[in-house]
Structure formats: C-alpha cells, structure tokens
Amino acid sequence: MNAPNRFDALPHFATAMKAIESLKPTEPLYLVQPDKFAGAAKQFLDGFPGDVLYAVKANPHPIAITNLWNAGIRHFDTASLGEIEAVKSLFPGAICHFMAPVRLPGQAKAAFEKHGVTDFVVDSAAELDKLLSETGKPAKLRVFVRLVAQLGGALLEMSSKYGCRPEEAAKLLKRVRVAGAAPCLTFHVGSQCLSPFSYAQAIEIAQRTIALSGVEIAALDIGGGFPAAYSGQEPPPYHWYFDMIKEALNTLGPAKLNIMCEPGRALCAPGISLVTQVVMRRGDRLYMNDGIYGSFDEQRFISFDEDYPPTGITLDTRGKAKLLSGEKLPFRAYGPTCDSADVLPRPVLLPDSIANGDYVLFGAMGAYTVSSRSPFNGYYPDSWAVIG
C-alpha cells in the first residue's frame, strides 16, 4: 500500500469504516474522496465570478491535482518552478500563474520560456526589475502588484511577509505600465478567513490603490483564504463570500476586468480524511502514529479556539469497525516521534472507552497536511486509499 502517484491504482472502499475493517492500518492512512474534491471545485467554478486558480502549495500531491483537474480546475497558482513542473508534468495543458512575490533567480525566466507562464506577482521595484530583465518581453506579461491586506478576519495572517501599502503599490503599478506590461493587483486576506467582509475591505484597498495610481488595471486577483469546514468549526457558506465579493467588485469600475481567486485550502481540505491509530493510551494521553511532524504540522501555526471532535473507531471481536460511543473526554494527542513538542496543541475530544489499537478518523485533512509532512525520526505518513 505504497503511495502510488497513479490515483486509479489505489485500493477502493465504500466507506471509511470498510477501509479500516479491511486494511486494519497500522500506518496513518489517507482516505481520498473524489466526490468531495468535485463538490468543492464546483462551488467555486459555479459561484465565483472569475477564474479559479488552485493554490498548489495547499496540497501538491498528484492525487489532489488530478482530482481537481478531473473536477474542472484548469488554472493553478504556483509559487515556484518546482510547483509549475509538478503541475505541467501531470497536465501539460494546465495554465500556471507564478504568484510568489519573491522568486529565486532564474525561476521567472524558466517559467516564462519553458512553461509559457505570463502572470507574475511583485511587491518591490527590485523584483519587478528582475522579472523584466529575466523575461525580456514585457508586452506579454501581466504583473500583479501584491497589496498588504491585514484585516483580522483570518486564523493565519498572510500579510506580514509580502505585500505593499497602497502608496507604494500605486508607484509599482505605474512602473509596470511604463515598462509595457499589463498592470494588475492582488492580495491575500489570510488563510482560513472566517470573515467574508475581509474580501470587501481588501477590494476597497485595491480600489483606493487604483485611484492613487491613475492606472487602469487588467486583472484583480483576490487571493485565497476561503475557509474549510473543520470538525468543531462551521465557517460561513461560500456564497456569502461570493455575494460580498461581487457587491464590492460592482463599485470597482471596468466590467472587462479579469477577476481571479486562488483558493488552496477550500479546494483540497474536504477531499482527504486521515485515519490514525492509537498506539498507546495512558490515562488522558493518547500516543498516535501521526503527529506534528506528519499530517498535523499546520497545528503549530493556526490558532483555532475549538477542540477537535474527531471520530473514535474500534474493531470488535469479529473484526467489524464500530463507532466508539460514550462520554467524550479531552485527550492530549501525542505523535510518534521522540520530540516532546510532537503533541497536538489543543485537546482531542474522544469517547472515554478508546483503547490501544483503536482508530481516530480526522475529516477535512487535505490541506497543509500532505504538503508539509517530514520524514523526521523515521515516520512518514504515505498510505492511501479511495473511498466513495
């Protein structure tokens, strides 16, 4: 049961319970749900008023990219040459956009010349100059100036590292126009953004920047940040976001403006669940076979208030998978490595009857899990099955 890149070679089960019953997995097991990838993609393709770019860093695994391609996603927000090559090697017809504002030397040139990438982001004059000199054909480029959009609606901010304020962005837009490339704007309101209003506020900042610059822009990319529904947390529905965005865009002017978004988490989180096994229970401590250095790396950075209520599952004496029932207690969940820091930062709520060898099913584990696994201490979750 090794990680085949070929999706159709994976074992297939009707449900997570059947997969657990049949495989009795002793390694962490990723369960891929193609219908959930399709459902997430459809919400964006049907509801968002523009091009939908999948932000590859959320999950660059061929299984995620293939599922989203099958669901109709054709545009990809790629932040490195490696991501561009990963997408293009699977789907040569994919349209890649290089949306990282600081690129390694030579990467813009290779993206432009070898992969036909014409959309690039900048947030400084130095990076703009580098981009122009590496590509040499400004008339073919759309250059997106990245704005700061630190609006407080997101659980993970994305504006302290990249982006510039409207005054500086306005100057950059003018430089882009003078250079002969198509000036565009972009921002990222932060990941797992629970406030639809943040997008409207950021669009207002974009509008202010356009007014300051006097430059007509060709495209506005409103970034990612759309939340996934994690257990214990129910974000607002996407149509609230789309309605808010459409309303804000109405005030922006030119109707021929190309609108884009870059959801990562929202497109790939729902499509993968994770089965972990309890290797040992000690009181209110659970030692699991996956942790912070495996699929739970993001837990170090994201500040949920809620505890997780995942599903506890046991195999009965006849080997049938059953949901554990009974009163739920908060457990400390440790990962398998010897590092004391390898513990989930928030308690996991599970039935008190949970015991050694039982399983814990975590839903919505497709985003920032597979992408940030490390082989630290000899553990590397990489078993896969398909359900549905």
Ligand SMILES: *Cc1c(COP(=O)(O)O)cnc(C)c1O
């Ligand atoms: C990470 C990232 C995304 C995706 O963000 P999500 O919160 O996963 O939707 C989109 N755009 C850029 C520029 C990013 O860095």
